[in-house]
Amino acid sequence: MNSSKNNEFFETQVLGHPSGLFVLFFTEMWERFSFYGMRALLVLFLVSSLGIGGWDWPRENALALYGTYLALLYLTPIIGGTLADKYLGNRKAIIIGALIMTLGHASMAIESNPLFLYLGLLLLVIGTGFFKPNMSSFISILYKDFPEKKDGAYTIFYMGVNAGAFLGIMLCGYLGEILGWSWGFGLAGIFMLLGLLQFTLAQGIFGEAGNKPNVVNKKIEADDHTEIEDKLNPFTLIDKILIVIVATFGLTWVINDPLSKIGDVNFLEFGGTDYSGQTIIITLILFLVLIATRIARYSKITRDKMIAVVVIAFFIIFFWASFEQAGGSMSIFAKDYTNRILSGNAAFIFNIVDVIITVVPIALITWVLFLLFKQTFKKYLISNLILGFSFILIWGIVGWKIYNNFNTYSYEITYNTYKTSVDKDAKPQIITSETAVSENAVLGTQTTVIRTANEFAANDKLSIIDIDKKGVKFKYLTEDQAANINTSINAKIVRKKENEIEIPATWFLILNSLFIIAFAPLFSKWWESKYNPAPAYKYAIGLFFLGVGFAFLAFGATGIPRGATTASVSILWLVLAYLFHTLGELCVSPVGLSYVSKLVPARMIAFMFGVWYLALAIGNKTSGKMGAMIDVITEKYDIATFFLIFTFVPLIIGVIAILLNPVLKKLMHGVK
Incomplete structure (x- = not known):
């Protein structure tokens, strides 16, 4: 161009x-x-x-x-x-x-x-x-x-x-x-x-x-030998076979993991034995052999730089394996273990804060949109109209969200239950419209709180379709809907409570973006100053921040008994966890792909970018595998122990990163 x-x-x-x-x-x-x-x-x-x-x-x-x-x-x-x-x-x-x-x-x-x-x-x-x-x-x-x-x-x-x-x-x-x-x-x-x-x-x-x-330029200023080595070091037949085997085995294992749990289909089971563990170990070994044999064919300087990329990729696996708990186990913690109900002044203050952090960013982006309109509206009319419509839609949803938050009512309701046993520890079962209750059953009632924009008075009857684990999620049904659903639950309004709100479990995930916007300028100045840390130290600091974030969650969860599936700990621990996780991300994100492009020769750029993305994929898959242990660890120990694992693993890997800094610095041969 x-x-x-x-x-x-x-x-x-x-x-x-x-x-x-x-x-x-x-x-x-x-x-x-x-x-x-x-x-x-x-x-x-x-x-x-x-x-x-x-x-x-x-x-x-x-x-x-x-x-x-x-x-x-x-x-x-x-x-x-x-x-x-x-x-x-x-x-x-x-x-x-x-x-x-x-x-x-x-x-x-x-x-x-x-x-x-x-x-x-x-x-x-x-x-x-x-x-x-x-x-x-x-x-x-x-x-x-x-x-x-x-x-x-x-x-x-x-x-x-x-x-x-x-x-x-x-x-x-x-x-x-x-x-x-x-x-x-x-x-x-x-x-x-x-x-x-x-x-x-x-x-x-x-x-x-x-x-x-x-047009990919094969020349790169990695070192004086690169261009010659590109011609002398093509991918061999064995290299290509290893790539096919590693890709096939790796993808099979990644896809087979949920299939074997959800669909009862296991591609890695033979003769009644599950070979998933053996498959991924063999795949990783073959992958390491592929990398080692490829790197070994380069000159010492180039070889050292490529080893440095592999070391950095190793750190990134552990970082993302922990960080990506955000959309997994941390979301479950927000949903089932966190007290997201606020009332009175706390509810009012939260609503005001939520309005500010919602409206201000959208207002700023809308202003940018207006500036873009002034420059491009005539030439790209339809594109701008579509963009304008998207913001009208955004503002409409935001307006409805704000109105709904300030006009949602809390009601205490009761519904009928029964026990098939006189055992006082037996869990009461909800009586639905299709429940056949035996004569010797012990009848009772349960109380919960619902939040809705509908207005009710004491003793009003209503039908709900289900009650979630903590009793705060429900579906209100009209009379016509209730008549067509066999499993509806008959409930009665006891009283209207003090104004309460429930913070959506997904709300905590926005903290990452807010903290990035707030702290990115400070970190940018840090990286530009004379105190800019070496790459290994950046990773170590990032991993330490990550571990501290999980330490807050572990501390907040210490009062939750073993095997508990619900609790109501303070939202403070999740807020602190997301704060420190974001600080960790800001330390790790600047290093990334830029070092791949700076350190590797042209012939290996595509391959090493593949290695980098593979490290990210392994980290993200590992996050799911480790997160899936939440129930097993909670039942055997408690949920605080589960989060302690994510506290100590990043801290240990961070120490390893610090110890490896002299080696990594030597391997990079002056690349910054």
């Missing part, structure tokens, strides 16, 4: 950056809105009671599927990026990816049918493979002749990432928990579609950039 084409992109300015950058900003924002909105709901939906629309899965099964989904999300970009470079170009790949993801979200909105949910997840994995790697590389192409502006461009772009994550978790999570899961999943799909349309209709602003496949 020549400079004249680049200059067209730079013709109109918004906040000192090209207008076209903000087209990418909003496209990425809506994609992240969709991704994080769906991610916030997935595990909660799977483990919630059937009556309130969930699937009532065991936590182990839900977290197995969650881990596999996250792992596959980091594997498909290797394929999508390669196809874009060789055949499609960035722009076609982005559009294909966004279209496939829109279909995936639409499929997930039909959540009552398992086939549609699984199809939706598959489409999201495939679509992300096309979309994710090409958005970032597209910016690199657009700014090729203006490298001095690239850092600022990526800063703006990643603000879009965090804005999308914040809005998606807040609004999809709220609708999913308050109105029903399909509302949350469906909203994610709507904004993915709006992002696709906005990008497609504004493509002219990019000139010819990203239309054609990229």
